Amino acid sequence: MVAVTSAWSPRNRRFPQGPTLSDGTGTRWILKRNCCLTPRQLLCMYAVLCVVSFGVGLGFWASGAHLVLPFAWIEMAGVGFALWIYARHALDRESIVIIGGRVEVEQEVAGRVSRLSFDAAHVRIDQRGGSAGLVELSAAGRRVSVGRHIRAQHRSQLAEELRAALRGSYGQG
CATH class of the missing domain: 2.30.29 (PH-domain like)
Incomplete structure (x- = not known):
């Protein structure tokens, strides 16, 4: 049985073709x-965010500011936890x-x-x-x-x- 899978839309007030199953039963x-993001897209975005954040942290580490990198780890752990909760319910x-x-x-x-x-x-x-x-x-x-x-x-x-x-x-x- 194949069904119309469009989500309910307040603009249409009903499904675009009515919420009937395609076989009419x-x-x-x-x-x-x-x-707006699937869990896979969210993971890619998080990976890019981690690369940028850790890159900046490593740059500061090399410059002698050794506390920036640990804070980058803490920040990315917090962001990762929040995104994990979001992805579970996406x-x-x-x-x-x-x-x-x-x-x-x-x-x-x-x-x-x-x-x-x-x-x-x-x-x-x-x-x-x-x-x-x-x-x-x-x-x-x-x-x-x-x-x-x-x-x-x-x-x-x-x-x-x-x-x-x-x-x-x-x-x-």
């Missing part, structure tokens, strides 16, 4: 973080699929994937914290919150699209 939302995403009477929610956070499946007929959609809060799907005593990767003011739009898709009227009217 269901609906899918893929919500991703807005990251590929975070949420996927919501409504297909065949089921609602499948998959969330990836820092490389850990969790999946929940609900019977579409019993799913309830709420918003915690008002119209800017996360969208919560619940059924049979289980619940999951989605919408972390879209702006708060657009979460109510996501909730309405989910409700419409569950009613089977997505894209009509």
Whole structure:
């Protein structure tokens, strides 16, 4: 099964071609973080930054300023730690699929994937914290919150699209 993988866009208010699966059997939302660099690009940028910083530190070391190089190491260790945390979450995403009477929610956070499946007929959609809060799907005593990767003011739009898709009227009217 091949699906439209475009991220939800507030400018389009819906997916560019509607969030339907290409075989027409269901609906899918893929919500991703807005990251400008992939982890690989981030690693390359960090390597260049280290070369420049250590080059400057070595230049000062050769000039007799011996404390610059240790501080360059400390600085690059701190920057490396911050970039490592950023890279762990750069590929975070949420996927919501409504297909065949089921609602499948998959969330990836820092490389850990969790999946929940609900019977579409019993799913309830709420918003915690008002119209800017996360969208919560619940059924049979289980619940999951989605919408972390879209702006708060657009979460109510996501909730309405989910409700419409569950009613089977997505894209009509």
